Amino acid sequence: MIATGLSLALAVAISAAPGADEHLLAGARAFRDGHFDAALVEFRVAERLGASDAGAYAAASLVQLGRPEEAVEAFASSPPGDDDLLDWYRALACYEARLYTSASRLAAKLQLSGPKAAAAVEKLRADLARVLAPEPQQASIDWYFARCDDLRQRGRGALAAAYCREAADLGERRTDRYGVARASAVLTRLDPGARHEVKP
Amino acid sequence: MIAAVVTSLLLGAAADPCAPVEPAGPADAAAAAAYRSVAEAEAASGSRDTAVLAYRHAAELDPADRSSRDALGRYCRDAPHPDPFRDGMARMDAGDRRGAIAAFRAARARSDDPTIALMEGICHYELGEDREAEPLLRAAERSPDDADVASLYLGLVALRGGEAAKAAALFDAASATPGLAPVAADLARFARTDGRWALTIFADSGFDSNVNLAPLQGTPSREGDGVYALGATGLFRPRGPDGPYFRAQGLLNQQFHLSAYDVAGGDLAGGWQVLTARWSALAEYDLGYRTFGGSPFLTSNRLLASAWTAVGGVTLGASYLARFESYASGFSPFSGTVQAGELRTSFGVGSRARLALAYGLARDAARLSILSYVEQGPRAELRVAMSRRVRLGVDLAGTFRAYDVFDPSLGALRRDTYLDAGALAEWDLRPGWTAHAGLRGRQALSNVAGFEYGKLVPTIGVAYTFSP
Numbered sequence: 001m002i003a004t005g006l007s008l009a010l011a012v013a014i015s016a017a018p019g020a021d022e023h024l025l026a027g028a029r030a031f032r033d034g035h036f037d038a039a040l041v042e043f044r045v046a047e048r049l050g051a052s053d054a055g056a057y058a059a060a061s062l063v064q065l066g067r068p069e070e071a072v073e074a075f076a077s078s079p080p081g082d083d084d085l086l087d088w089y090r091a092l093a094c095y096e097a098r099l100y101t102s103a104s105r106l107a108a109k110l111q112l113s114g115p116k117a118a119a120a121v122e123k124l125r126a127d128l129a130r131v132l133a134p135e136p137q138q139a140s141i142d143w144y145f146a147r148c149d150d151l152r153q154r155g156r157g158a159l160a161a162a163y164c165r166e167a168a169d170l171g172e173r174r175t176d177r178y179g180v181a182r183a184s185a186v187l188t189r190l191d192p193g194a195r196h197e198v199k200p
Numbered sequence: 201m202i203a204a205v206v207t208s209l210l211l212g213a214a215a216d217p218c219a220p221v222e223p224a225g226p227a228d229a230a231a232a233a234a235y236r237s238v239a240e241a242e243a244a245s246g247s248r249d250t251a252v253l254a255y256r257h258a259a260e261l262d263p264a265d266r267s268s269r270d271a272l273g274r275y276c277r278d279a280p281h282p283d284p285f286r287d288g289m290a291r292m293d294a295g296d297r298r299g300a301i302a303a304f305r306a307a308r309a310r311s312d313d314p315t316i317a318l319m320e321g322i323c324h325y326e327l328g329e330d331r332e333a334e335p336l337l338r339a340a341e342r343s344p345d346d347a348d349v350a351s352l353y354l355g356l357v358a359l360r361g362g363e364a365a366k367a368a369a370l371f372d373a374a375s376a377t378p379g380l381a382p383v384a385a386d387l388a389r390f391a392r393t394d395g396r397w398a399l400t401i402f403a404d405s406g407f408d409s410n411v412n413l414a415p416l417q418g419t420p421s422r423e424g425d426g427v428y429a430l431g432a433t434g435l436f437r438p439r440g441p442d443g444p445y446f447r448a449q450g451l452l453n454q455q456f457h458l459s460a461y462d463v464a465g466g467d468l469a470g471g472w473q474v475l476t477a478r479w480s481a482l483a484e485y486d487l488g489y490r491t492f493g494g495s496p497f498l499t500s501n502r503l504l505a506s507a508w509t510a511v512g513g514v515t516l517g518a519s520y521l522a523r524f525e526s527y528a529s530g531f532s533p534f535s536g537t538v539q540a541g542e543l544r545t546s547f548g549v550g551s552r553a554r555l556a557l558a559y560g561l562a563r564d565a566a567r568l569s570i571l572s573y574v575e576q577g578p579r580a581e582l583r584v585a586m587s588r589r590v591r592l593g594v595d596l597a598g599t600f601r602a603y604d605v606f607d608p609s610l611g612a613l614r615r616d617t618y619l620d621a622g623a624l625a626e627w628d629l630r631p632g633w634t635a636h637a638g639l640r641g642r643q644a645l646s647n648v649a650g651f652e653y654g655k656l657v658p659t660i661g662v663a664y665t666f667s668p
Contacts, residue, residue: 019230041254044238045231070245098345131344134376140344150312 020051027057036064053078060089068096069159076158084112091124098144099162101169104128136170141179144170148186161190217252218276221269224260232262239268246310248275283307285316297323314343318350328477330357348377352384355391360475362440364395364667372631381588385628391667392632397436398667404429406638406659411461413644413653422653426456429661442475447486463497465490471504481507496528514547533568549582556581560599570609575601577618593624610648617645634663 027042043058059074071093080087087106094103107125112118144167151160168183239254252275258268288303304320307313321336334357341350355370371388375381393400405428414422430452437445447469454462471484486502501524508517523538544558558579566572577599584592599618606613622640629635640657 023231023234037250037253040250041235041238041242041257044241044254045234045257048234048237049231065247065250067247098343100344136344137347139342140347143342143344146342 020046020049020054023049024051024054024057027054027061031057031061031064036061040065056083056086056090059093060086063089063093063096066096068093072097072099072162073156073159076162080106081109084110088112088117088121094162095124095128097162099166100128100131101166101173102162104132132173135175136173138178141167141170141174145179145182145186152186152190157190161187164190217249217256218272221256221259221272223263224257227263228261229264232258232265232268235261236265236268239271243271251275284310285313285319288316288319292319292323297327314340314346314350318343318346318353321350322353325353325357326477330360333357348374348380352380352387355384355387359387359391359394359441362396362437364391364393364398367391367394368631368667375588381585383585385585385588386591388631389628389634392665393435393667394441395667396438396440397434398665399432399434400663400665401432402430402661402663404659404661406657406661408455408655408657410653410655411455411458413655415650415652416654418650423458425458425461427453427657427659428456429453437473441473444470444472446470460493462494463490463492464494465498479507479509481505497531498525498527500525514545517544518542519544534566534571536564536566536572538562538564546581552586553582553584556583569605570603570607572604573601573614574604575599589628591626593622593626595622595624596620610650612648614651615647616651619643619645629662632665632667634665636661636663 023042023046027039027046030036030042031039040058040061043054043061047054047058055074055077059071062068062071062074071089075086075090075093078086080090088110091103091106091110094100094106103124107121107128110121112121144163148160148163148167151157151163164183164186167179168187171177171179171183235254235258239251239258242254243251252272255268255272255275258265259272262268284303284307288300288307291297291300291303301320301323304316304323307316308320317336318340321333321340324330324333324336334354337350337354337357340346341354343350351370352374355367355374358364358367358370368388368391371384371391375384375388377384392398405426407424408427409424410422411425411427412420412423414420431450433447433449435445435447437443447467449467449469451466452464465488467486467488469484469486471482473482474480482505484502484504486500486504488498488500488502490498492498502521503523504519504521506517506519508515510516518541520541521539523540525535525538527533527535540560540562542558542560544556546554546556549555556579559577560579561574561576563574564572577597579597580595582594586592597618597620599620601616601618603614620640620642622638624636624638626634626636637660638658640659641655643654644652646652
């Protein structure tokens, strides 16, 4: 249902570069029909042919394909807040990539119409509230730092920054603010642009 | 061109991507290059299916694109790689834990997802390979998503290794997750009594509505009284749960006013428990001593054997005991041998409750034949974890007793029926401390009116368990 909504929204919003439109349209149809691998390919082709907004749709496809970390990276090229449907997928990507505080911030702002969509958003919010209810353990925060460090060494700066940002946000939820200063230092070293982009 | 691409996607998405490549309308080298670029990126990220799809489109749009055709041919010649994690899960579900471990190991070679380590660790634990399980569970414990389940299994590993206090702490950590709370809280409580040694002390108080088991009508009249009980149980297991054990128990059950019904006693027991992955069993000897009304009452020697196994989520068990009873003078006609056996099963009811059903058969061969009987009947226990710290229980039992011979003094061959019911609430105040409130009731029916009675015993109490 949400997938259909996204494809319709995309179909009426197409205004990409010549040659890219047809791939955006093909991607939208494939997405609507549940062929997310085909949708991803088409959106990626559209992106390469000049459709700058195709990256977000490719990111939504990556969410549906169970590739949330790549989706988070793909969403990094476009800021949140322009489209609730895309922000729904952005929140899902963060949730599935274990970026819970980022997902929570996105989910808090979502206003999807329709009872099923609203119920899905409510469920996501409830799941996030459950995950974020207890005070984060130091071991959990250390896990995010380890993930951040690993991704940084692999050259995936945007995603690394997202994990370090999550470590900082979790540290802020502890009375001793464990890891906050360390996260700030790491984020400062990471690409400032990437750091800004991944913060919803 | 648009129609060709859209049609190919709508129809072709579900078609075989490795079917022979046919040109898709006029050649479009620019679009083909874009598809090839996407295909290479997807291939680099390990996404075979999308890479194949994109290479195929590139080959369809540009017959001269040999690199895309070659790449497509390469992918299609290779058998599709199964997902080793899914394979492992399927093998685990089928009970093939060795196969599952091999698959999970292959999956870990591709991905450092802690969930894979968790599942492999669980397989090792279930095979009794705790040394292999622990590092995998530790790796999974560092992931926030898997930490709770990993803690639960690390607790089980610690428990099996005889580290009860460590196990209890791990179960406590796991019980913070609502879905795991019922089982983890139960395991934490169990672990606190499952170390190499444990000492439990308790104090109860309540009211017994019919201390003298007086009949509903006639004489003697019913006498109710307040009661308090103090007790302690010490358990020593030098090799942990799997091996020999020794137990000492003391009990003091005092009436507020009717001291003739006071009971005190103690037990010394020694036994051996064997725990394996498939079944468990114990054998035990128990020496018991009781006083009644402050005077010697009973000395008993009891032999007990019990075995149990789990089949899926159902536990099946059986036990047998023989108790050789020697009553003090005045009660000596009751002396003799009691033999009892029970078959039992227990299983989960939903995520928070467990139901146990049992059927018992007992024979009391007393020195005086009119006191000898055979009794049998069913028993049911329901335990519900209401929250992380609160449990409720309901017990029901029916016992049908038939005496051996006609009793000339009663003028009857006595037949009794006992209907027992109980309700229990337990509240874990803090680690080691448990408060409880209970209500027990019995209705005794008999073909001899003087043996019919009813009683209710509400109690409250608190218990504390010391453990290493």
